[in-house]
Amino acid sequence: MLAIETNGLTKKFGKLTAVDNVNLKVDQGEIFGLLGPNGAGKSTFISMLCTILNPTSGTARVEGYDIVKRASDVRRSIGIVFQDPSIDDKLTGMENMELHADLYNVPKDVMHSRIDEVLQLVELEDRASNLVNTYSGGMRRRLEIARSLIHYPKVLFLDEPTVGLDPQSRDHIWNYIRDLKKQENITIILTTHYMEEADKLCDRIAIIDRSKIVALDTPQKLKSKIEGETIIIESSDNKLLSENVSESKLATNIMETEKELILTVENSHTALARIVELAVSVGIYIYNISIKEPDLDAAFMFFTGKEIREGGGGKELTGMAARMRGRIK
Numbered sequence: 182m183l184a185i186e187t188n189g190l191t192k193k194f195g196k197l198t199a200v201d202n203v204n205l206k207v208d209q210g211e212i213f214g215l216l217g218p219n220g221a222g223k224s225t226f227i228s229m230l231c232t233i234l235n236p237t238s239g240t241a242r243v244e245g246y247d248i249v250k251r252a253s254d255v256r257r258s259i260g261i262v263f264q265d266p267s268i269d270d271k272l273t274g275m276e277n278m279e280l281h282a283d284l285y286n287v288p289k290d291v292m293h294s295r296i297d298e299v300l301q302l303v304e305l306e307d308r309a310s311n312l313v314n315t316y317s318g319g320m321r322r323r324l325e326i327a328r329s330l331i332h333y334p335k336v337l338f339l340d341e342p343t344v345g346l347d348p349q350s351r352d353h354i355w356n357y358i359r360d361l362k363k364q365e366n367i368t369i370i371l372t373t374h375y376m377e378e379a380d381k382l383c384d385r386i387a388i389i390d391r392s393k394i395v396a397l398d399t400p401q402k403l404k405s406k407i408e409g410e411t412i413i414i415e416s417s418d419n420k421l422l423s424e425n426v427s428e429s430k431l432a433t434n435i436m437e438t439e440k441e442l443i444l445t446v447e448n449s450h451t452a453l454a455r456i457v458e459l460a461v462s463v464g465i466y467i468y469n470i471s472i473k474e475p476d477l478d479a480a481f482m483f484f485t486g487k488e489i490r491e492g493g494g495g496k497e498l499t500g501m502a503a504r505m506r507g508r509i510k
């Protein structure tokens with residue numbers, strides 16, 4: 182059985198289509214990432230799967246249950262950690278857990294052993310008797326993850342699980358998510374706009390842009406769609422350099438962002454010298470130049486024509502970039 186299956190799932194808010202005709206299948210036990218800029222439709226999509234929003238059209242099943250006709254069965258099968266904190270910080274960690282266990286009718290005789298189990302998973306057992314208002318941001322997020330697991334859900338939805346956390350707390354959360362997959366045999370659907378998070382954690386990723394899935398594959402395969410190597414240049418005139426590189430056919434793909442020119446080349450060593458020569462010949466200063474292996478950032482740009490940036494709606498590529506994007510294997 183599939184953990185998630187959607188057919189033509191669509192959500193409109195007035196004239197705005199937030200989720201547009203999405204067809205998706207997620208296997209049980211996968212860590213599946215929905216990657217996209219702010220406003221792409223990720224939260225709306227998972228809100229429908231969690232039965233918080235009704236679809237405008239299309240259907241979806243979670244653990245075999247229809248999200249509209251069998252909403253209460255869906256709710257029993259899922260755990261949710263949303264972006265906005267929902268932990269009561271005037272209670273202790275333990276009190277929060279007990280409240281939630283009660284809400285989900287976890288039988289009294291197993292409640293405390295289950296609470297201990299999930300608190301151990303996120304390494305909060307020693308702090309359980311402290312008030313949540315003494316917890317750090319990372320600890321609160323960990324408590325929310327533990328709380329979402331109390332009723333043995335089959336599918337866990339994590340909406341931007343590490344947003345706003347420092348790199349160390351983010352690393353910890355990633356480890357807990359990996360452990361969770363191993364220990365609880367659970368399907369995890371996570372939304373994120375952090376490339377690294379999607380790359381490190383997910384078995385498969387759907388890249389979402391403007392309410393649609395524009396690419397879906399393993400991180401490795403998404404990256405392998407990008408041919409060649411990437412050269413990133415900051416110069417005194419990126420637009421002029423872009424035009425010259427294009428005329429000289431030195432790159433197979435050119436992307437221009439606000440600050441940088443991102444070139445895909447077959448061989449960075451031969452291309453580099455010729456690009457520098459070219460820049461000098463037309464009076465362009467090169468401030469910075471670097472070579473990088475294909476990564477998810479590059480894949481994201483290929484598929485969407487935008488950069489994904491923390492806190493932003495994804496910066497549109499301009500000019501040449503917009504015209505030349507999407508040349509994929």
Ligand SMILES: Nc1ncnc2c1ncn2[C@@H]1O[C@H](COP(=O)(O)OP(=O)(O)OP(=O)(O)O)[C@@H](O)[C@H]1O
Pocket residue numbers: 194197198199217218219220221222223224225226
């Ligand atoms: N209740 C609502 N009423 C009207 N428009 C909405 C509503 N909820 C979301 N939208 C709009 O739908 C689009 C998709 O929003 P959504 O929150 O699903 O995107 P997202 O990819 O999750 O972004 P973020 O990472 O910022 O949460 C946006 O244009 C948003 O403004």
